[in-house]
Amino acid sequence: MKKALHTILILFLVIFTNPLNAQLKDWGTKVGIRGNLLFPENEFANLGFSGLNNFSFDWYKFSYLTEVYFGINASRVLELQLTIGYGKYSGKAYFDDPEVSYGEYRSTIIPVDLRFRISPWEIKNWNPYFYIGGGLMSFDLSINPSDELGGELTEDAGWTGIFPVGIGTELVLSKNFLLDFSVGWGFSTTFDLDDYNGGEENIRDFYFNTGLGLSMISESCMSDRDNDGITRCDEEKFGTDPENPDTDGEGLNDGDEIFIYQTNPLKADSDDDSLSDYDEIMKYGTNPLISDTDSDSLNDGEEVISLKTDPLKADSDDDDLTDGDEVLIHKSNPLRADTDGDGLSDGGEVLDHKTDPLNADTDGDGLSDSEEVLNYKTNPLEIDTDSGTVDDFIEINRGTNPLDPVDDIIQINVPIVLTGITFDTGKDEITPESEIVLQGALKTLETHSDIFVEISGHTDDVGSESNNIRLSQKRADSVRNWLIAQGIDPDRIIAKGFGEAIPRVPNDSPKNRRLNRRIEFKRIR
Numbered sequence: 001m002k003k004a005l006h007t008i009l010i011l012f013l014v015i016f017t018n019p020l021n022a023q024l025k026d027w028g029t030k031v032g033i034r035g036n037l038l039f040p041e042n043e044f045a046n047l048g049f050s051g052l053n054n055f056s057f058d059w060y061k062f063s064y065l066t067e068v069y070f071g072i073n074a075s076r077v078l079e080l081q082l083t084i085g086y087g088k089y090s091g092k093a094y095f096d097d098p099e100v101s102y103g104e105y106r107s108t109i110i111p112v113d114l115r116f117r118i119s120p121w122e123i124k125n126w127n128p129y130f131y132i133g134g135g136l137m138s139f140d141l142s143i144n145p146s147d148e149l150g151g152e153l154t155e156d157a158g159w160t161g162i163f164p165v166g167i168g169t170e171l172v173l174s175k176n177f178l179l180d181f182s183v184g185w186g187f188s189t190t191f192d193l194d195d196y197n198g199g200e201e202n203i204r205d206f207y208f209n210t211g212l213g214l215s216m217i218s219e220s221c222m223s224d225r226d227n228d229g230i231t232r233c234d235e236e237k238f239g240t241d242p243e244n245p246d247t248d249g250e251g252l253n254d255g256d257e258i259f260i261y262q263t264n265p266l267k268a269d270s271d272d273d274s275l276s277d278y279d280e281i282m283k284y285g286t287n288p289l290i291s292d293t294d295s296d297s298l299n300d301g302e303e304v305i306s307l308k309t310d311p312l313k314a315d316s317d318d319d320d321l322t323d324g325d326e327v328l329i330h331k332s333n334p335l336r337a338d339t340d341g342d343g344l345s346d347g348g349e350v351l352d353h354k355t356d357p358l359n360a361d362t363d364g365d366g367l368s369d370s371e372e373v374l375n376y377k378t379n380p381l382e383i384d385t386d387s388g389t390v391d392d393f394i395e396i397n398r399g400t401n402p403l404d405p406v407d408d409i410i411q412i413n414v415p416i417v418l419t420g421i422t423f424d425t426g427k428d429e430i431t432p433e434s435e436i437v438l439q440g441a442l443k444t445l446e447t448h449s450d451i452f453v454e455i456s457g458h459t460d461d462v463g464s465e466s467n468n469i470r471l472s473q474k475r476a477d478s479v480r481n482w483l484i485a486q487g488i489d490p491d492r493i494i495a496k497g498f499g500e501a502i503p504r505v506p507n508d509s510p511k512n513r514r515l516n517r518r519i520e521f522k523r524i525r
Contacts, residue, residue: 031069033068040205044092065086083135126172226242226254228240261288286312317333332346344369398416428475454496457519459516460516465500
């Protein structure tokens with residue numbers, strides 16, 4: 001007995017921990033065999049609807065029904081099942097006193113019926129159902145009660161209607177096999193299964209049955225075992241895994257890839273751009289079927305992973321150059337509209353001005369491309385825009401017109417303010433910023449080796465006149481000494497300090513006083 005209990009316990013553990021679930025609903029056809037233990041119901045039996053209060057098994061003789069069945073899955077709720085059986089319907093013929101027996105009855109029964117099995121529940125690993133059906137049953141009595149029964153003896157053989165009803169459940173054993181438990185009734189339309197008609201007390205003969213069956217199923221072409229929206233036959237056609245809703249493991253289920261996104265469910269990165277289809281659709285909004293969504297000549301993966309540019313926008317920094325052109329052709333920064341920081345956008349430099357977006361001073365004349373284009377209107381590709389032998393930077397800093405070649409030759413006794421030469425307050429040391437401006441004066445003297453110049457220093461009216469003359473002289477001397485240190489003949493340069501005597505503008509504001517504190521460059525012969 002213990003062995004039997006252990007076997008049953010192990011069977012139930014296997015059944016209810018078995019992961020195979022989809023076969024309960026997703027199958028096409030089913031064949032099986034079922035063994036039923038029958039409990040007859042008639043004038044002699046008290047099991048069912050008659051005489052339950054006086055129930056006993058004294059009338060019982062072993063009865064059984066073996067069935068084979070063929071099922072078709074009409075839907076996930078309805079199964080049509082054709083059942084053919086063979087069995088014995090038997091018992092003792094007595095009424096109230098078991099000591100008074102009238103013999104036995106035994107009929108061979110062969111029912112054939114069509115059942116509608118309804119299973120509306122979706123429960124993992126088991127499939128409860130109820131059924132109702134109808135058909136015909138052949139019966140043939142091989143043992144009859146004696147004539148002492150009285151009443152009217154009936155036919156010994158014939159056909160009757162049979163109407164099976166009941167409940168049951170299926171449990172998964174394996175991919176192709178199910179265990180079937182059921183209980184029910186088989187209602188006939190005859191009085192003749194026990195060969196007795198008791199007149200007014202007569203009841204139509206039927207039986208209660210409990211059964212255990214084994215079903216073998218074949219999977220339907222329309223099944224979707226992994227619930228990915230693709231039927232079994234379509235999964236075979238596409239080559240996807242019917243047991244795995246995401247064959248390529250990138251996060252999108254196979255059905256969505258095929259029917260919604262048109263991506264390849266067998267390949268995590270359909271367009272080979274180094275971004276998975278899932279990331280393209282769910283994170284970045286890029287097209288998983290096109291490696292370069294914004295058509296800028298950079299693939300989406302490169303933009304997202306390496307360059308950090310926008311894969312949905314061909315020009316991430318709005319400089320009128322595509323990210324691809326910036327990276328592949330111009331080597332400029334696709335995330336910065338002005339790569340060289342000269343005040344001109346990369347697009348403006350490349351498309352309009354033809355300047356170098358990586359070099360703030362394309363022609364190397366000391367003026368940034370932006371200053372030349374926006375402020376002075378000079379050519380950022382030419383050191384000397386007016387081709388007058390003096391470059392733009394020198395002309396700007398000495399006050400001549402870089403667009404007019406006439407003034408490139410310095411006129412005698414025409415002073416040129418060397419704008420940008422500055423000194424610390426009260427001091428005469430040349431600052432590093434001033435040296436940049438002096439490069440223009442130096443180049444003029446180097447270019448025109450025959451000219452002689454006067455360097456004059458000027459101050460504002462703050463301080464005494466004598467101090468201002470002395471300070472302006474020292475500052476002029478500092479400029480002269482710097483030029484001499486760069487290789488200019490000392491005899492070509494004289495320095496004079498004029499103090500506050502020759503203001504450019506009235507000394508009536510801080511701004512004007514700053515304009516009056518200046519160094520001038522004048523050709524004297």
